[in-house]
Amino acid sequence: MRTLYVRIIVTTMAIMIASAIIAFAVSNIYYQFYLKPENDQKVTHITENIVATYKQNNNQSVPNFLTSMADLGYKFHLVDQHGQAQTFGESFTSTDMEESDVEAVLSGETYHGIANYPWRPFITGFFDNDLANTIGVPIQVDGQTYALFVRPDTTQQFGEMRIFLAVLLVLTLLFSFLMVLISTRFVVKPIKKLTEATKKIAAGNYHLKLDVNRHDEIGRLANDFTKMSDSLESTEEKRQEFVSSVSHEIQSPLTSIQGFSRTLREEDLTEEERSHYLTIIEKESKRLSLLSKQLLTLSSLDSEADVEMVPYDVADQLKEVVHATEWQWHEKEIVIEMNLSPTTIAGDPKLLHQVWMNLVENAIRYTDPGGTITIITFRDKTGTQVIVEDTGNGIEKENLSQLFDRFYKVDKARTGTKNSTGLGLSIVKKIIELHHGTIMVDSDPGKGSTFTVTLPNK
Structure with a gap:
């Protein structure tokens, strides 16, 4: 199975090779349809200027003239009407040419061999040292018509360029490969750390710190x-x-x-x-x-089962809770004060009944005989508020942050009973959160506690 390190290297190299092939293909298309016709026109213009220069200096023999011009970086092939040919400058690799092309030049036409030269891959056609890859024009010498074929002498230039391009290509591939190795290792290293960390977590070791100082x-x-x-x-x-x-x-x-x-x-x-x-x-x-x-x-x-939201009046439900707990607060001679305005909310009546029952029973449990419990409902822009306030012993400040934790009991802070499981307020908070609401507690030791539940308006 290939590692990510190998996959990245192979993918990167494949992209580089594919990019090079596409670049060569585009370059060839550009050369065939733009550069080659332009080179043909340039060489044609140079050839016409060479012929014009000879006409202006016709006191010089053709061999001497063409030899001197060859020293400027050109090669010439001169053919007379009998097919006799002479080459000036570097020799051609191939002198094969259709007789009809030679006859056409002798009859006064211009031969565009560069533009019509067959397609070659990698733009090497421009450097082919063939007679067919030339520009041919007629030239008058001592009253006779000759066919003069001309092309730039690129042999030496291309030889140096070929070496340069070969070295450049090798170095480019070499350094690219090295950079891919280094950069890939840099990319894969933190992933390896994540892999090792995953194995540790699977083994039960959760205390991990990954030393990865990156911002990507x-x-x-x-x-x-x-x-x-x-x-x-x-x-x-x-x-x-x-x-x-x-x-x-x-x-x-x-x-x-x-x-x-x-x-x-x-x-x-x-x-x-x-x-x-x-x-x-x-x-x-x-x-x-x-x-x-x-x-x-x-x-x-905890499984977050669907909550059955229905509209109902929470004030009526609070009255039912007070009536259901009447024997508890009546036995302790606790006064229940209710300020309940009709307030319709959208919620699960069964779940919210547990909330109100728990809060009211807690208030009764932790309120001394003869105390007072106040229940208030109202609505404002923040939501529907349900407040349960008692005059019990209150809760110490250091206990408030853990009040809703599971199995946390505040019996030691509030004179109460040992029968509490420590789960009631955890259930209350979970139900309120399922209704997208909040519950807050404010307590003053020795004076009492106030629980405020806020539920979204209908």
């Missing part, structure tokens, strides 16, 4: 990966803490039930003692039942 996509990926690792570590810690808390909460009532069950086997117990122990077992059983129900509720809420 890979750098952002490494940063996000580190954040994910931290989040997984935090989740794992919470999971372990949750398991530990659940085990403790279950173990405590089970231990009580087991212990008192053994005690009930003793024959010398009075009826009063037996009834007392049975009452304890019953309470612990109810506590276990409540714990299991709340755990199931949390599990259902």
